[in-house]
Amino acid sequence: MAPVNPASRGTRLVQKFSSTRTFAKVAPRIIPALDRAVHRLSRGKVLLSAQMLPGVVLTARGAKSGLERRTPLACMPEPDTGTWLLIGSNFGRAGHPAWTANLLAHPEASISWKGEEIPVRARLLEGEERTEAWTQALRFWPPYATYQARVERQIRLFRLEPR
Template sequence: MDRARMVQRMSSTRGFAKVAPYVVPALDRTVHRLTGGRKMLSDQMLPGVVLTAKGAKTGLERRTPLACMPEEGGTWLLVGSNFGKPGHPAWTANLRRHPEAVISWKGEEIPVTARQLAGAEREEAWQAVLGFWPPYAVYQSRVERRLRLFRLERR
C-alpha cells in the first residue's frame, strides 16, 4: 500500500477522529509558527492554511489551522468536516457571519472572502474534494448534518 493510501485509511478511522481534533491543530500551530508560516505538520497529509477570521459571537480574531484544496486560479476549498464528528466546526459559523478573513498560505498572508457553496456549484466542488481526499466521504457518512463547503477567493 502506498503512503498516501495508508494515510487516507488511517485518517478515516474513528480513533483518528477522536484524537486528531486535539492533536493536529496544536501541532500545526507550533510548526507554522516555527517555520514562519511556510509549513504545517499536516502538510504531510493535505495542503493547509491557517485561517484568521472573526468569531461569530465575540468578533475576536480566531486562528484555525485547516486542510484545504487549492484550486487553479488561486482559490481554495475548505470542508467543515470536523473529522466526522457531530456538529459543525466553529470556524464555519465564523465565516458565515464574517466572510472576510485572512489565510496564511505557504508563508504568505492573503486577504480572502469566503463563500459557502450551495446547489450545483457545491455538488461540483464536492466531487472535486472527494477526488482530492476520499476520506471526506467517510466523514460525511458518520454524521446527519451536511458538511459545509466554502470557497475562499482573494480580495
C-alpha cells in the first residue's frame, strides 16, 4: 500500500471540518476579516485562506448603495480560458451572499489575483453551462455538495472574464 500523503490528509481534514454547521456559523465572521487584514498588510499579495484554496479579493459596486465593496473569496481558476469561477455557497448558510447580488446588479468589477488588479465582467451561469461548472467545482472542493444539500436555494455560480 502506498504511504498516505500528509498534504492530502490535511486537505481531507479541512474539507471535513469546512462541511460542518459549526464552520458555517463561525467562518463567515472570522475568515473574511483575517483575509482583509492579511491582504492589506501584504499589499495585495497574500490571502490567508488561499493557503488552502485559491482566492481573490472581489471589488464590486453594492447592488443598492452603489458603493465599492471588497470581498475576499475562494475561487476556482480556469487556466485554460483565463477565467475564474466564483461559487456563492455562503458557507452553506440559507441566503445568497451579498456579493452575488452586487454582481447581478453590477457585473463589471475587478479582482485582486496574486497581487494584480484585473478588471473583470461577471456572468451568472445557467443551464448546461452551470451544470458543467458545478461538476468541476465539486471535483475541486467536495464540501460544496454538503453546502448545497443544506440549503433550499440553488447556489449561484459566476464566471469572471477579463475585460
